[in-house]
Amino acid sequence: MSLSVFGHDDIMSMEKRYRAAFINSLSGFKSANLLGTSDAERQTNLCMVSSAFHLGANPALMGVIIRPDTVVRDSLENIRQLGVYTLNHVSEAMLTAAHQTSARYPHDVSEFDQVGLTPLWRDRFNAPYVQEAAVRLGLVLREEHTLAINGTHLLIGEISEVHVPESCVKDDGYVDIEQAGSVAVSGLDSYHRTARIGRLSYAKPDCFPEWLD
Amino acid sequence: MSLSVFGHDDIMSMEKRYRAAFINSLSGFKSANLLGTSDAERQTNLCMVSSAFHLGANPALMGVIIRPDTVVRDSLENIRQLGVYTLNHVSEAMLTAAHQTSARYPHDVSEFDQVGLTPLWRDRFNAPYVQEAAVRLGLVLREEHTLAINGTHLLIGEISEVHVPESCVKDDGYVDIEQAGSVAVSGLDSYHRTARIGRLSYAKPDCFPEWLD
Numbered sequence: 001m002s003l004s005v006f007g008h009d010d011i012m013s014m015e016k017r018y019r020a021a022f023i024n025s026l027s028g029f030k031s032a033n034l035l036g037t038s039d040a041e042r043q044t045n046l047c048m049v050s051s052a053f054h055l056g057a058n059p060a061l062m063g064v065i066i067r068p069d070t071v072v073r074d075s076l077e078n079i080r081q082l083g084v085y086t087l088n089h090v091s092e093a094m095l096t097a098a099h100q101t102s103a104r105y106p107h108d109v110s111e112f113d114q115v116g117l118t119p120l121w122r123d124r125f126n127a128p129y130v131q132e133a134a135v136r137l138g139l140v141l142r143e144e145h146t147l148a149i150n151g152t153h154l155l156i157g158e159i160s161e162v163h164v165p166e167s168c169v170k171d172d173g174y175v176d177i178e179q180a181g182s183v184a185v186s187g188l189d190s191y192h193r194t195a196r197i198g199r200l201s202y203a204k205p206d207c208f209p210e211w212l213d
Numbered sequence: 214m215s216l217s218v219f220g221h222d223d224i225m226s227m228e229k230r231y232r233a234a235f236i237n238s239l240s241g242f243k244s245a246n247l248l249g250t251s252d253a254e255r256q257t258n259l260c261m262v263s264s265a266f267h268l269g270a271n272p273a274l275m276g277v278i279i280r281p282d283t284v285v286r287d288s289l290e291n292i293r294q295l296g297v298y299t300l301n302h303v304s305e306a307m308l309t310a311a312h313q314t315s316a317r318y319p320h321d322v323s324e325f326d327q328v329g330l331t332p333l334w335r336d337r338f339n340a341p342y343v344q345e346a347a348v349r350l351g352l353v354l355r356e357e358h359t360l361a362i363n364g365t366h367l368l369i370g371e372i373s374e375v376h377v378p379e380s381c382v383k384d385d386g387y388v389d390i391e392q393a394g395s396v397a398v399s400g401l402d403s404y405h406r407t408a409r410i411g412r413l414s415y416a417k418p419d420c421f422p423e424w425l426d
Contacts, residue, residue: 003347004382006375011273014386021386023270026350026375028302028390029397029407030267031241053266054243055278056363057236060224063278065268089241092410096422103416114418134216137239143362149355149369150269156362162219162239169217173227173234174400177241183410184242184397187387189425190412194242194397194405197305202402203316205327209309212402 025187032090032185034098035064036119036128037078044119044128045074046111047101050185052087060159062087062139068151074107076153082126083141085157088133091181095191122161129163134180136163174199238400245303245398247311248277249332249341250291257332257341258287259324260314263398265300273372275300275352281364287320289366295339296354298370301346304394308404335374342376347393349376387412 014022030050037045049072051065064087066072079085090098097115105114112119112128119128122138129136139157146153168176184192200209227235243263250258262285264278277300279285292298303311310328318327325332325341332341335351342349352370359366381389397405413422 002379003349003376004379006377008371008373011372011375012271016271018386019273020270022375022382022388023273023372024267025386025388025390026273026348026372026377027265027267027275027300028244028246028395029242030244033241051266052240053264053278054237054240055360055365056280057233058225058229059363060232060236060239061363062240065266065276067269087240095410096413099413099422100416103418105418135239136216143360145358145360147268147356147358147369150272150274152268154367156360158221159224159236159239160221162224163216164219164239166215166217169235173231173238174403175235175238176403177238177399178403178405182241184405184407186390186407187412189415190387190389190391191410192391192397192407193410194399194407197308197396197404197406199400199403200309200312203313205316205318209312 021188029184029186029192032098032183032191033087034090034101034130034133035072035075036086036088036130037075038127039078039081043108044110044112045078046117046130047072047075048090048098055156061142062137062157062159064155064157066153066155068153079141079155084125084127085139085141086127086129087137087139088130089135089177089180089182091134092183092193094132095183125161134165135177135182137161234401242397242399242405245311245396245404246300247303247314247343247346248285248288249299249301249343250288251340252291252294256321257323257325258291259330259343260285260288261303261311268369274355275350275370275372277368277370279366279368281366292354292368297338297340298352298354299340299342300350300352301343302348302390302393302395304347305396305406307345308396338374347378348390348395350374
């Protein structure tokens with residue numbers, strides 16, 4: 001393949017929306033999650049995030065990036081107020097509904113109602129899960145960092161509850177999210193199903209990794 | 214699907230490696246990149262990271278998480294010393310080689326040589342790209358945060374150069390990384406090719422999104 005090279009000046013001189021689409025594509029495939037929150041009056045909020053990432057297993061931590069200038073602002077206020085939120089894997093059947101949560105609905109409107117997804121409340125946890133999701137996480141906010149360089153917020157949450165299909169949890173703890181139907185995202189708006197190439201054995205210096213059946 | 218529920222105590226009582234596999238699976242699909250660095254003597258280092266994520270398009274920023282206790286430590290020292298690094302998308306043809314960079318090679322050994330990948334030097338940029346990669350990014354370190362909660366390092370880099378296949382850059386700036394052959398990761402060791410479901414139109418409150426051609 002013939003590769004094009006873009007330097008710093010090329011990037012900075014791109015038209016704003018073109019650059020957003022271009023740069024958003026470059027990190028690689030991204031996770032697709034619905035972020036569920038509520039305020040103290042149980043007014044719910046739901047928005048799509050492609051920025052959730054693994055941060056550590058002990059304690060079980062996940063990061064999520066929130067841009068200050070987006071519709072995610074209501075969710076951020078809810079998280080700061082009640083200290084909890086959910087992340088729910090997006091699957092193909094709920095894809096257009098999940099994408100639609102990005103629309104700029106008024107503050108007092110719940111995206112659950114507007115897009116046709118169902119809030120699921122558990123025990124005394126003050127954030128709604130998404131009933132239709134096969135993989136659901138309940139998180140408690142542990143740290144918030146504002147990144148000086150562009151004002152984005154990094155929320156670090158500890159996983160307090162996990163819902164996963166029983167058959168997707170393998171003997172070694174691996175959760176088969178492909179089997180669970182989770183999708184991947186690239187760029188701002190491209191969605192992908194996956195097909196497993198395989199799992200590779202733990203890498204050691206003296207031999208090449210092998211494919212695990 | 215029947216869902217299993219795991220609470221905080223269930224998670225914390227999991228055997229350590231089981232928990233690592235379990236929790237690593239939960240964020241969703243992850244990007245697969247090779248992180249290329251060098252020290253001042255051009256001793257190169259290469260390691261697989263599944264933690265690169267988009268942070269902003271103006272300026273063009275990417276984050277990457279580095280755990281303090283891993284083989285990535287040499288790479289972290291190189292980045293601090295020279296202030297630059299590359300991220301190179303992993304494709305199917307180089308998958309076992311890329312995975313093998315996770316092995317604990319001695320400090321004075323280059324993973325490029327050990328796994329059979331080729332360093333590519335550009336101009337006066339002090340970090341090697343991976344010749345075999347179809348999507349390559351050169352980055353300049355802008356911020357480093359140590360996350361108090363578990364000692365991991367968040368590196369924020371500004372993209373200074375992008376190499377992409379010409380045919381993968383679409384009219385609106387979207388880069389088709391599926392066409393470029395980039396793979397996705399789940400958990401610690403599972404690799405996936407992707408199949409596009411589609412791209413969805415920009416979400417607006419008054420109508421549902423449509424699939425773009």
